[in-house]
Amino acid sequence: DVKVTQSSRYLVKRTGEKVFLECVQDMDHENMFWYRQDPGLGLRLIYFSYDVKMKEKGDIPEGYSVSREKKERFSLILESASTNQTSMYLCASSLGYGAGTDTQYFGPGTRLTVL
């Protein structure tokens, strides 16, 4: 079974703090993704990565950055957290081999509250 884990289920931070959200997958997947989930808005793509050290902006990258130094790990960074970044953050990964869009496997999510 594919396993995607996220470092924290719940996180509380102060405005202006630098925040790191970590995601690890154990299936040698090429692609990794960060989404945020807000009630009534569904999931929105923040960033994704198709290879180590490679990253692409999603639909809502402002206020976020990412890092992928190792294939299995994809970090989301909030350089200076703000209250409007209070949300559920979901990490996902997909195999990346072969044509077509691969099924994405999701982690349990991190519920971040910025005070």
Place this chain on the structure above:
Amino acid sequence: AQTVTQSQPEMSVQEAETVTLSCTYDTSESDYYLFWYKQPPSRQMILVIRQEAYKQQNATENRFSVNFQKAAKSFSLKISDSQLGDAAMYFCAYGRYSGGGADGLTFGKGTHLIIQP
């Protein structure tokens, strides 16, 4: 840009009955993938079913089936013999066809499915 619309914020069904969740999407592309994901309360998002746009045959997974109407850009999910464990948020998602699948998905806003015992 692609958009995905789920017009039913909430649906309720009696246990053992059948329910259909609606999804429409907008795209100018001819090759793509469509997904239904399920997110139980406080639990992980999991794939329910997946459909390749080039396949005319509707996908089926046990009690879950889709009605894919490509010309109408419609992708509804039918759940037969509903069970209490089916209670969850259901998200419809669109995936662009790209080599290696290195593209994010576009999600609808979700439908909250309630199962009445």
